[in-house]
Amino acid sequence: MQTSEAKKVNYLSAQHTVASWLLTIDHKRIAILYLVSITVMFLIGGLMAAAIRAELLTPAGDLMGSDTYNKAFTLHGIVMVFFFLIPSIPATLGNFLVPLMIGAKDLAFPRINLLSWYIYMVGATIGIVATVTGGLDTGWTLYTPYSTAYATTNVVMPAIGLFITGFSSILTGLNFIVTIHKMRAPGMTWFRLPLFIWAQYATSIVMILATPVIAITVLMVAIDRGLGLGIFDPKAGGDPVLFQHLFWFYSHPAVYIMILPAMGVISEVIPCFSKKRIFGYNFIAASSLSIAIIGFFVWGHHLFTTPQSMYAAMAFSIITFAVAVPSAVKTFNWTATMYRGSVSFEAPMIYAFGFMGLFLVGGLTGLFLGALGLDLHVHDTYFVVAHFHYIMVGGAIMAYMAGLHFWWPKMTGRMYPEGPAKAAALLIFVGFNLTFFPQFLAGYAGMPRRYHYYPPEFQIFNVLSTAGSSILALGYLLPLGYLLWSLRYGRAAGRNPWGATGLEWMIDSPPSPHNFDETPVVTWEPYDYPDAHRRTAEHAASEAARV
Amino acid sequence: MLLSLFLFPPQASTNAPEVDALYLFLVALCGLTALGVITAMTFFAIRYRRTPENVVGHDIHGSTALEIFWTAIPFLILMFVFAWGASLYFKLSRPPEDAMEVFVVGRQWMWKIQHMEGRREINALHVPVGRPIKLTMTSEDVIHSFYIPAFRVKADVVPGRYTTLWFQPTKPGEYHLFCAEYCGTEHSRMGGSVIVMQPAEYEAWLAGTQTAGGGTPSSGLTPVQLGRKLFVEKACATCHLNTPGGVGPVLVGIYGRQVELATGATVKVDEAYVRESILTPMAKVVKGFPPAMPTFGGQLTEEQVMSLIAYVKSLSDGGDAAAPAPHSGAAPAAPTAPGAPAN
Numbered sequence: 001m002q003t004s005e006a007k008k009v010n011y012l013s014a015q016h017t018v019a020s021w022l023l024t025i026d027h028k029r030i031a032i033l034y035l036v037s038i039t040v041m042f043l044i045g046g047l048m049a050a051a052i053r054a055e056l057l058t059p060a061g062d063l064m065g066s067d068t069y070n071k072a073f074t075l076h077g078i079v080m081v082f083f084f085l086i087p088s089i090p091a092t093l094g095n096f097l098v099p100l101m102i103g104a105k106d107l108a109f110p111r112i113n114l115l116s117w118y119i120y121m122v123g124a125t126i127g128i129v130a131t132v133t134g135g136l137d138t139g140w141t142l143y144t145p146y147s148t149a150y151a152t153t154n155v156v157m158p159a160i161g162l163f164i165t166g167f168s169s170i171l172t173g174l175n176f177i178v179t180i181h182k183m184r185a186p187g188m189t190w191f192r193l194p195l196f197i198w199a200q201y202a203t204s205i206v207m208i209l210a211t212p213v214i215a216i217t218v219l220m221v222a223i224d225r226g227l228g229l230g231i232f233d234p235k236a237g238g239d240p241v242l243f244q245h246l247f248w249f250y251s252h253p254a255v256y257i258m259i260l261p262a263m264g265v266i267s268e269v270i271p272c273f274s275k276k277r278i279f280g281y282n283f284i285a286a287s288s289l290s291i292a293i294i295g296f297f298v299w300g301h302h303l304f305t306t307p308q309s310m311y312a313a314m315a316f317s318i319i320t321f322a323v324a325v326p327s328a329v330k331t332f333n334w335t336a337t338m339y340r341g342s343v344s345f346e347a348p349m350i351y352a353f354g355f356m357g358l359f360l361v362g363g364l365t366g367l368f369l370g371a372l373g374l375d376l377h378v379h380d381t382y383f384v385v386a387h388f389h390y391i392m393v394g395g396a397i398m399a400y401m402a403g404l405h406f407w408w409p410k411m412t413g414r415m416y417p418e419g420p421a422k423a424a425a426l427l428i429f430v431g432f433n434l435t436f437f438p439q440f441l442a443g444y445a446g447m448p449r450r451y452h453y454y455p456p457e458f459q460i461f462n463v464l465s466t467a468g469s470s471i472l473a474l475g476y477l478l479p480l481g482y483l484l485w486s487l488r489y490g491r492a493a494g495r496n497p498w499g500a501t502g503l504e505w506m507i508d509s510p511p512s513p514h515n516f517d518e519t520p521v522v523t524w525e526p527y528d529y530p531d532a533h534r535r536t537a538e539h540a541a542s543e544a545a546r547v
Numbered sequence: 548m549l550l551s552l553f554l555f556p557p558q559a560s561t562n563a564p565e566v567d568a569l570y571l572f573l574v575a576l577c578g579l580t581a582l583g584v585i586t587a588m589t590f591f592a593i594r595y596r597r598t599p600e601n602v603v604g605h606d607i608h609g610s611t612a613l614e615i616f617w618t619a620i621p622f623l624i625l626m627f628v629f630a631w632g633a634s635l636y637f638k639l640s641r642p643p644e645d646a647m648e649v650f651v652v653g654r655q656w657m658w659k660i661q662h663m664e665g666r667r668e669i670n671a672l673h674v675p676v677g678r679p680i681k682l683t684m685t686s687e688d689v690i691h692s693f694y695i696p697a698f699r700v701k702a703d704v705v706p707g708r709y710t711t712l713w714f715q716p717t718k719p720g721e722y723h724l725f726c727a728e729y730c731g732t733e734h735s736r737m738g739g740s741v742i743v744m745q746p747a748e749y750e751a752w753l754a755g756t757q758t759a760g761g762g763t764p765s766s767g768l769t770p771v772q773l774g775r776k777l778f779v780e781k782a783c784a785t786c787h788l789n790t791p792g793g794v795g796p797v798l799v800g801i802y803g804r805q806v807e808l809a810t811g812a813t814v815k816v817d818e819a820y821v822r823e824s825i826l827t828p829m830a831k832v833v834k835g836f837p838p839a840m841p842t843f844g845g846q847l848t849e850e851q852v853m854s855l856i857a858y859v860k861s862l863s864d865g866g867d868a869a870a871p872a873p874h875s876g877a878a879p880a881a882p883t884a885p886g887a888p889a890n
């Protein structure tokens with residue numbers, strides 16, 4: 001059986017030329033293109049993180065000058081947020097899985113899909129080259145009037161890079177929405193969709209509605225700086241705080257571009273390794289949508305220390321607390337999914353456990369920041385840095401790793417080695433906590449963020465943090481090694497190594513170029529693990545009877 | 548005890564213990580929540596682990612009652628946390644009427660501080676213990692943020708407008724002052740200390756040499772005195788007489804009142820309004836007057852604008868001495884102005 005499967009043409013073996021990759025319109029190949037590009041971005045961003053952590057080992061700025069330090073954290077932030085995290089799950093796993101999960105042969109607009117990768121590459125290249133050659137020292141937040149009138153570094157080019165990259169997100173979001181509306185297989189009703197699809201759908205809405213705002217905003221920064229229009233310059237009657245409103249109108253929802261798909265991954269992994277239906281399907285689906293919608297009205301919680309009206313601040317605070325509820329609901333449902341399940345502990349599940357722990361801490365510490373009087377103390381300190389790393393690294397990247405391991409057999413046809421994968425998950429979990437937990441304490445003790453020099457009493461936290469980051473780095477390098485290794489030496493995966501439900505598991509691994517030989521007709525509910533188990537048992541019994 | 552020293556910055560204002568109380572409440576609340584979820588997860592994972600007898604989960608869809616329960620309860624708890632946080636913020640947004648005022652100007656990369664009694668300093672702020680203190684702040688360049696961890700307060704300092712921050716120190720000592728908003732190369736070294744002193748020590752300090760942080764030609768004058776001097780030098784006094792009949796309105800007694808504008812709207816005369824009247828007079832024109840006031844935008848430093856405001860304010864503090872300076876050209880050397888104790 002394995003030999004016959006190997007002989008079949010799959011999307012990887014169909015063609016081998018470089019052009020067949022660069023001009024591909026197969027969503028699965030485009031997913032791989034993204035996977036490779038964002039991995040490179042992750043390494044660049046990670047290198048900057050390492051430089052920052054090394055510098056902060058001591059209170060004095062002894063490793064590099066302040067300008068270099070400022071450029072390092074700016075590059076770290078921009079690369080990680082815009083070029084790694086935003087495209088991470090949607091553009092790789094989403095691209096690969098959306099058509100497979102709904103029983104379609106491709107996305108609605110395959111050429112636009114390829115175009116979005118090229119746009120991403122052009123934007124990212126401009127961004128990186130400009131940031132590396134001239135350097136950018138504004139922080140990823142590009143606050144005005146520093147960025148428009150005072151920074152002596154290269155602001156315009158990276159801003160144009162970000163502007164261009166925005167279109168890549170918009171096109172991907174558009175493609176997903178149309179695909180999910182129009183290309184579902186017969187019988188694949190909305191409430192039979194895997195929750196990963198609901199999450200991608202909600203994410204796509206955010207991408208389409210929010211990204212144009214950041215694109216225009218960075219363009220305004222570039223124009224203001226290039227032509228001296230003074231949109232954000234008080235000397236010309238402009239308002240520097242206006243920029244922050246526009247920036248966070250995108251950048252808060254952008255957090256959901258990162259975390260909603262992550263939640264989608266977890267909603268697939270936990271039922272599979274509990275061999276049980278997901279608990280409260282409708283509530284998880286609805287919470288994705290409500291997070292996407294309510295998430296548009298909380299941006300002002302980044303501006304509690306700016307001169308915004310007291311009543312506006314209170315409105316933003318109360319909505320911020322409201323948006324925490326659907327995330328809590330999801331967490332409870334995931335936990336309840338394991339109740340009376342049949343839980344096993346393969347690497348994707350270990351990563352999912354890691355996600356649960358870290359996302360819990362990240363989400364709960366968000367409450368500290370949403371509480372107005374308390375935020376005035378911890379805003380712009382390391383408390384904030386710790387909080388958003390728990391969400392964006394602990395949450396989003398942990399789930400990305402869970403998903404990558406879960407679908408790796410599907411994407412490559414090979415199993416990753418289980419032992420090293422579990423070890424890496426553990427290293428990442430321990431390293432992560434050691435890196436970022438002390439930063440909560442440093443923040444409450446009063447250490448401001450983006451500090452190159454700091455008072456000596458904060459050193460203890462920074463030493464712990466730097467120590468943790470070296471473990472974390474090891475944890476991230478390990479998968480890079482064993483996943484590449486598995487491409488050649490990994491055990492053949494077969495169609496469905498996890499005994500998972502879902503259309504993507506009913507076809508070959510790796511799938512054929514057109515995904516489904518014949519369009520599937522869906523007659524069952526998602527996550528019907530009890531029934532799937534019954535069917536497999538019956539199948540085995542009839543096979544046995546036949547022989 | 549040692550642990551708390553390690554985890555908290557010093558508690559040195561009336562606000563600090565209140566913020567810490569909310570913090571500790573949240574630590575407990577979130578700690579218990581996290582503990583509960585993690586315990587449940589661990590318990591389920593072990594109790595329902597896969598065994599040869601347990602190869603598939605039970606057929607459970609969910610429970611609407613549970614969903615309602617774990618939506619409603621967190622929501623109610625969160626609304627309580629919101630109200631607690633908002634009440635602290637409400638207090639911090641409204642400086643007490645009797646607060647002692649200090650002017651702060653931020654610039655890359657230093658804090659310039661001007662006391663109403665005339666003393667100025669750089670990267671240090673001396674204040675007496677036990678009195679509410681209100682800072683009126685602006686920036687000469689980019690956005691900075693004035694942060695005193697020991698007081699648990701922070702406010703952005705924005706070019707082109709005033710922001711305020713108030714606190715009431717409770718413990719003498721020296722505390723960190725940081726710039727919390729990234730502002731360029733030396734951001735991490737834009738700071739200094741806040742020194743809280745006993746009132747008597749503070750008075751002595753105020754009466755000390757006037758040269759600290761000096762170097763500007765106006766050093767040695769209180770803001771009100773400097774404002775009075777500028778009022779004459781910049782020819783404000785030619786239009787703003789102390790009795791009606793001048794080209795511009797009388798400024799005596801206007802501070803804190805409502806003013807009717809040519810558009811029919813009314814505004815309260817506060818720091819922001821006086822600042823705007825001086826720098827962009829056309830933005831709000833007073834009813835019954837021609838838009839004849841020249842623009843002073845770009846001609847005055849932030850300290851000068853603040854001094855003019857202090858002077859206009861002093862004209863409303865009552866007393867004969869509040870009359871505008873005579874239209875005589877040379878400024879009086881250093882007459883005692885209201886609100887400024889003789890030094």
Ligand SMILES: [Cu+2]
Pocket residue numbers: 251252255298299301302
């Ligand atoms: Cu936010």
Ligand SMILES: [Cu+2]
Pocket residue numbers: 656690691692726727728729730734737
């Ligand atoms: Cu600053």
